[in-house]
Amino acid sequence: MSGVNLKTYAENTWCPGCGNFGILRAFEMAVEELSSEIPLENFVIASGIGCHGKIVDYINLNSFYSIHGRALNNLEGMRLINDKLVCVGFVGDGDIYAEGISHLIFAAKRNANLTAIVHDNRSYSLTTGQFTPTSPSHFKGKSTPEGPPEDPMNPVLLMLSAGATFVARGFAGDIPHLKELIKAAIKHKGFSFIDVLQPCVTFYNTFAYYRKHCYKLEEAGHDPTDFNAAVERAREWDYSADTEDARIPIGIFYQVEKPTYEERV
Numbered sequence: 001m002s003g004v005n006l007k008t009y010a011e012n013t014w015c016p017g018c019g020n021f022g023i024l025r026a027f028e029m030a031v032e033e034l035s036s037e038i039p040l041e042n043f044v045i046a047s048g049i050g051c052h053g054k055i056v057d058y059i060n061l062n063s064f065y066s067i068h069g070r071a072l073n074n075l076e077g078m079r080l081i082n083d084k085l086v087c088v089g090f091v092g093d094g095d096i097y098a099e100g101i102s103h104l105i106f107a108a109k110r111n112a113n114l115t116a117i118v119h120d121n122r123s124y125s126l127t128t129g130q131f132t133p134t135s136p137s138h139f140k141g142k143s144t145p146e147g148p149p150e151d152p153m154n155p156v157l158l159m160l161s162a163g164a165t166f167v168a169r170g171f172a173g174d175i176p177h178l179k180e181l182i183k184a185a186i187k188h189k190g191f192s193f194i195d196v197l198q199p200c201v202t203f204y205n206t207f208a209y210y211r212k213h214c215y216k217l218e219e220a221g222h223d224p225t226d227f228n229a230a231v232e233r234a235r236e237w238d239y240s241a242d243t244e245d246a247r248i249p250i251g252i253f254y255q256v257e258k259p260t261y262e263e264r265v
């Protein structure tokens with residue numbers, strides 16, 4: 001290991017046991033392991049607004065908070081004017097699948113050269129547990145005590161159809177696996193997307209459920225160059241009900257090389 005120290009002086013205010021700690025650790029490890037190839041000063045990390053957003057306070061790299069849902073388009077602009085930058089956006093499921101949804105779709109459509117890491121806890125957690133676009137039908141939040149009156153979206157399927165050139169799902173409870181996904185996403189030329197299943201222990205604690213139901217695509221013989229196979233795997237779990245027979249694939253669904261936005265601009 002390189003001895004890279006990414007710690008900051010900021011006090012960590014996440015709830016003990018929050019899935020965000022797994023994402024933070026996986027990212028730190030990924031950066032440490034990439035530090036022989038990528039100078040630390042080339043990283044720019046940005047966040048949306050929410051519990052997830054605090055992650056930029058806890059990592060000693062160039063960073064900023066965007067406004068809600070706008071981390072990715074800020075990074076897109078920075079990368080267009082400086083192609084040395086390695087841009088990573090940490091965004092929330094409420095943040096980017098609701099407020100920022102158009103920016104996410106267009107970053108994928110354009111193949112903008114950046115990485116999006118979604119802390120998908122399926123809850124607006126900083127604001128105390130309202131339903132988001134990925135909350136299941138049985139999610140009982142304060143604003144919807146009987147559950148959301150609409151079905152959740154499937155962000156992996158959405159990113160495949162929007163043209164993303166790297167589409168993955170990780171689990172914050174499997175740090176070594178998530179670290180490898182983050183490294184692969186950062187090394188990918190073009191838009192890379194990781195939906196990270198991030199249990200919120202306070203408003204929607206899914207740790208035990210994901211531990212039981214996740215399986216790894218690479219161990220199941222999945223070919224990430226096969227778009228149709230990726231779509232099929234993406235549809236395997238539909239987010240709408242966390243049933244006992246669910247199988248939740250994690251790993252790289254799809255990866256292809258295409259010209260990036262900056263190359264075409």
Ligand SMILES: Cc1ncc(C[n+]2csc(CCOP(=O)(O)OP(=O)(O)O)c2C)c(N)n1
Nearest residue numbers: 050051052068092093094095123124125126
């Ligand atoms: C434009 C805008 N709308 C609403 C808010 C209020 N707000 C702050 S954090 C937040 C919830 C964020 O939820 P999510 O993105 O899922 O992140 P989490 O807290 O779960 O990590 C909301 C609605 C805001 N700051 N700006």
Ligand code: SF4
Nearest residue numbers: 014015018051200201
């Ligand atoms: S409210 Fe949920 S997402 Fe926010 S810090 Fe606590 S456990 Fe984590």
